[in-house]
Amino acid sequence: TVIYSLTTSDTVVDARFSDLWSVGWQGGTPRQLTRTPRTSEWHPVASADGKLIYFLSDAAKDKTVQLWAMPARGGRARQVTNLADGISDFALAADGKRAVVVAEVDPTPVPKFSGKPKNAPRSRPPIVIDRFNFRQDERDWIEDSTAQLHLIDLKDGTAIQLTNGAFDVSAPSWSPDGNLIAYASWRDAAADRVGDSDVFVIAPQEGAAPRRVSPSNNADADPISSGERPAWSPDSRRLAWTTQAEPKWIYYSPPQLSVADLASGTVKEVARIDRFTYAPRWSRDGSRILAMVEQDRAMWLASIDPDTDKVSYLSNGPTATAGFALGPGGRIALLEGTDTSIDRLRKLGEGDAILADHNPWLAQRQLGEVREVAYPSADGTPIHGLITLPPPGAVPAGKKPPLMVRVHGGPVSQYDHSFSPDAQIYAAQGYVVLTVNPRGSSGRGFDFARALYADWGNKDVADVRAGISWALDNGMADPERVAVGGWSYGGILTNYLIASDP
Numbered sequence: 001t002v003i004y005s006l007t008t009s010d011t012v013v014d015a016r017f018s019d020l021w022s023v024g025w026q027g028g029t030p031r032q033l034t035r036t037p038r039t040s041e042w043h044p045v046a047s048a049d050g051k052l053i054y055f056l057s058d059a060a061k062d063k064t065v066q067l068w069a070m071p072a073r074g075g076r077a078r079q080v081t082n083l084a085d086g087i088s089d090f091a092l093a094a095d096g097k098r099a100v101v102v103a104e105v106d107p108t109p110v111p112k113f114s115g116k117p118k119n120a121p122r123s124r125p126p127i128v129i130d131r132f133n134f135r136q137d138e139r140d141w142i143e144d145s146t147a148q149l150h151l152i153d154l155k156d157g158t159a160i161q162l163t164n165g166a167f168d169v170s171a172p173s174w175s176p177d178g179n180l181i182a183y184a185s186w187r188d189a190a191a192d193r194v195g196d197s198d199v200f201v202i203a204p205q206e207g208a209a210p211r212r213v214s215p216s217n218n219a220d221a222d223p224i225s226s227g228e229r230p231a232w233s234p235d236s237r238r239l240a241w242t243t244q245a246e247p248k249w250i251y252y253s254p255p256q257l258s259v260a261d262l263a264s265g266t267v268k269e270v271a272r273i274d275r276f277t278y279a280p281r282w283s284r285d286g287s288r289i290l291a292m293v294e295q296d297r298a299m300w301l302a303s304i305d306p307d308t309d310k311v312s313y314l315s316n317g318p319t320a321t322a323g324f325a326l327g328p329g330g331r332i333a334l335l336e337g338t339d340t341s342i343d344r345l346r347k348l349g350e351g352d353a354i355l356a357d358h359n360p361w362l363a364q365r366q367l368g369e370v371r372e373v374a375y376p377s378a379d380g381t382p383i384h385g386l387i388t389l390p391p392p393g394a395v396p397a398g399k400k401p402p403l404m405v406r407v408h409g410g411p412v413s414q415y416d417h418s419f420s421p422d423a424q425i426y427a428a429q430g431y432v433v434l435t436v437n438p439r440g441s442s443g444r445g446f447d448f449a450r451a452l453y454a455d456w457g458n459k460d461v462a463d464v465r466a467g468i469s470w471a472l473d474n475g476m477a478d479p480e481r482v483a484v485g486g487w488s489y490g491g492i493l494t495n496y497l498i499a500s501d502p
Helices: 189-194 247-252 360-364 421-428 446-450 459-473 489-498
Strands: 002-010 015-023 041-046 052-057 066-071 087-092 098-105 146-153 159-161 169-174 181-185 198-202 238-243 256-261 267-270 277-282 289-295 298-304 311-313 320-326 332-338 341-347 353-356 370-376 382-388 403-407 432-437 482-486
Touching: 002 041, 002 353, 015 041, 015 353, 041 087, 052 087, 066 087, 087 146, 087 169, 098 159, 098 169, 146 169, 198 238, 238 277, 247 446, 256 277, 256 289, 277 320, 289 320, 370 459, 382 421, 382 459, 403 421, 403 459, 403 489, 421 432, 432 459, 459 482, 459 489, 482 489
Parallel strands: 298 320, 403 432, 403 482
Antiparallel strands: 002 015, 041 052, 052 066, 087 098, 098 146, 146 159, 169 181, 181 198, 238 256, 256 267, 277 289, 289 298, 298 311, 320 332, 332 341, 341 353, 370 382, 382 432
């Protein structure tokens, strides 16, 4: 059985909510396990005996995110933790008795006022900043609070704080033998300032001292950009994670595999293939590492031999892997999107099949054709992208369609063969939609990405403008009706484009 979360949009309250679902490995109709119209459940993890599902939910009375448990076949859920500020992540011990969670620790909490509004302060106390990394998305001002590991008794929910210090910890991963917990953090203030995160291990005992595993001065298992957790080998002897180039390159450098032997303390660089690599996990027999590897306009699932560095791909073609899960007997479930399908749950290997597709309505829609495009920029650099054509009947007879140019955020990101709702919506309204991956994009290695480092609005403007010229020179759109737009860095690049000389 595959357990997963499904997110839907509630247009009445303009919000998104998720529920847990399951589907049998041999197929059949997916079954909804939770039905919570105004709260969400996500990050499901099965207990070792398969009887329970542990997950995160914001259904607590105080609206905080807590750890919950429910029978694997569905039924009434039980709140396991009740930590004051909630939790953000968790991992289970193989013994089925304990969990480790990430929760905020605030040594000087801001007082909470209750009662009538007249008793409330007119403004909150001043924010005191004494660290470089003082604010994060979805977390707001950090001040002197830190995210720390806590051990949880799964029977009664009691919590014991495991880690301490001035820096956040994240992405816990419990070793299969139960003796160690791996996690990502910073070792000192200097490392926090330059983004030099590291991998640590600690025994699951109160008062235990952590041990740093990663020796590099680069970002290891970077909790900000990758959010991945260190992966244990089945024999608990090795750890795998991704490492980036020297910190100055930040997200321009492709994360690459590193593997540590805990007994010897050695760390090996594995399969350095100059492609962005994500979410490494060991196969059940420990002979290989599976990871998502970004390609030009695609994301594939790779199988990597850590001893020989040999890389083979388990998925390929014009597809985009969004996630994967491993099961017994070499089973692999893949979350995968294409130009014409929103992410679907796919069964890999023998009996390859779609296990769950929650957007069958797409089959009743006439979609625009998506094609790959390639052209030279002004200096001859090859630039790649995608173009979505209006479906038949969307453009009035005898007229050329307008051109909509979409530029992505990042800037280190890319347009790939995952389903693009906005491109299809514009195409349905009669637009030709050009989505360009200019220099600075991922998918084509370090040099292509870092070409934009400290030089925004220069090479990428030329690359996008060359794409517009290519489309117009090929008679694909009306040269008098050209629009451009994007979000995040795409909004910045939009401004660069409209403010640049034609």
